[in-house]
Amino acid sequence: MEEVDLDKIWAAYPSDRRRDRTGCRRHFAEALGDASVEELAAAATAYAAESDGYTRSKVCLLDNWLRLGKWRHVDALRQQKATSSExxxxxxxxxxxxxxxxxxxxxxxxxxxxxxxxxxxxxxxxxxxxxxxxx
Known part of the structure; x- marks a missing residue:
């Protein structure tokens, strides 16, 4: 099941920034302690959109994005969703x-x-x- 879930994040992340699937799997498992698969996929999609057009030196590769917790702006997405609902x-x-x-x-x-x-x-x-x- 976890491999299928990682596929969702892998697909949401820009293809030219994906590497080290084994490392990604490990960091993804750690991230699941703080966020759901859907939230991580939404964060990956949001990061891809916000960094679109950046040069390769200005973006985070997927393994680093997971390892460094760059996905944590999912908290901002949660807040935005809550504010929108209110x-x-x-x-x-x-x-x-x-x-x-x-x-x-x-x-x-x-x-x-x-x-x-x-x-x-x-x-x-x-x-x-x-x-x-x-x-």
Whole structure:
């Protein structure tokens, strides 16, 4: 299973920066104590995107990236995801408030927001229909 998981990171990392698969396997196993395979793959993808176009002397080869813990910016990805979720929830609560009060901002509410608010139980179908955001 671990080899399959390493393949996900290997594939996410730019091909010209991969080397020492045996070393990568060892460092990958150590990294799994602090992050999931999905988080490591996301960190590898993010690093590949942020370092795209850099010269070879300015980038980290995969074995070093794992060994030196350069993947730890996964913490920043976790924070960004949490902040994004909190922000989305705040917006949905605001949308629900507009729907319940039939506020003029209802005309700017998307069908996706209405669906999400309904699924979370923030509004009822009757409230959405009365506000004109659900037909």
């Amino acid at each position: 922000s989305a929830e705040k917006i949905l609560r605001q949308v629900a408030g507009w729907v319940k009060t039939r506020h003029g901002m209802c005309r700017h509410v998307t069908s996706g927001q209405v669906t999400a608010a309904l699924q979370r139980g923030l509004i009822t179908r009757d409230e959405a229909t009365a506000a004109g955001v659900l037909k």
